[in-house]
Amino acid sequence: MDRKIVIPGDLLSEDTRRAGEGTYVRNGKVYSLLYGIASFRDKISVIPLAGKYLPAVGDNVIGVVKDITFSNWILDINSPYDGLLHISEFPKKIDVEDMSKYLRIGSSVMARVKDVDPAMKVELTLNDRRLGVIKTGRVVEISHTRVPRLIGKGGSMISMLKKELNCNIFVGQNGRIWVSGNEEDMDLALKTILLIEREAHTNGLTDRIVEYIKDARRARG
């Protein structure tokens, strides 16, 4: 696959049908919209090297409660926009008065983006078996632009990590990652995730990460 670093305004193609994410079309030509890495497949897309997380419907995110209002929890989701978790989206039926018993300010949750309206009102839900309040494990934060690399093509990286690290991992598209396992495994897991963030734009990363984990395990004996 052909990859290249581009800046905003770089000409990518003369074929408008190839315009993918992070590009724009002007006068029948495709240009880059972002400073990032362009990958030339059927479609040309540009993945940014930095930037803020913009919530999209269906994304898994990790949020931290920052305020409680009548029937809504307001969550910081590492984005310019706050997430709203309505009381009816809590897996259990609870009373308005009891909201802070289940989720107080500072609590972390694994949630899914249910809806985003044009005014960027972000509605979250906890109604799924994989979602819920975080009670154990640890959360690390990386740049959301590195999340696709952490997941890998067709989930290759993340499934390898879960197996090799012996941990349960939940990846929030907003760059927050929950890891749960025994203490030693979690230490290594956090180190590995931060390594992937640093080296996200290099080739042959999955194989190097496998080696890294094996080395670390061997060193510990």
Add this chain to the structure above:
Amino acid sequence: MDERVFIKDGIRLDGRRFDELRPIKMEVGVLKRADGSCYIEMGDNKVIAAVYGPREVHPRHLQEVNRAIIRYRYNMASFSVEERRRPGPDRRSYELSKVSREALEPVILTSYFPKSVIDIFVEVLQADAGTRTAGINAASVALADAGIPMRSLVSSCAAGKVDGQIVLDPMKDEDNFGQADMPIAITPTGEITLLQMDGIMTRDEFRQAIELAKKGCQEIYRIQRKVLIDRYSQFEDLQDEGSRR
């Protein structure tokens, strides 16, 4: 004033030709806490630009429901000029903040981030004529570094008139004692987003000055592009070495 000579044998006071820029040095990502940043030296100008956002708007009433707003603050340090400058905004810096913001606004896709703000701070550490152009150049690179979607970068430089001759990128003496100064900002596709002038030029001189300044901007654009591309290719080389070991 008539005693002054700015040009001798086609060479300017600092040894440049008419169509020559002052040396430019740029560095990206110099501030850890900012979302994007850039430091630039254009001759004896030293300017640093920081970009924060998109982020929540405070105060709330400035918020726009369908797009991001852009705030640009141009500020000169009190020690940036020979005579100590009173700190804080003044009439001049309000004007420069406004025109610089308007120079960058057309390339930023603000509709991607409704109800938010993109803050740009430009601090002039040392001034030697042409700080607004240096600020725009740095801010445009800092915006790209912050990952903000833009149609293109913006490049900016000035042309002036001294001893009846149109010159590129006037330095302080040429600006203070010359006949005209005309800063412009332009996209690589040739759209002018800033055009100011003080002094007097004929129509022909004006056209000549625009052409000269455009050439200067093209050169600056190449430097802006290179500094952004090189940041990661350098990194990639290091990584390759690491994996070979």
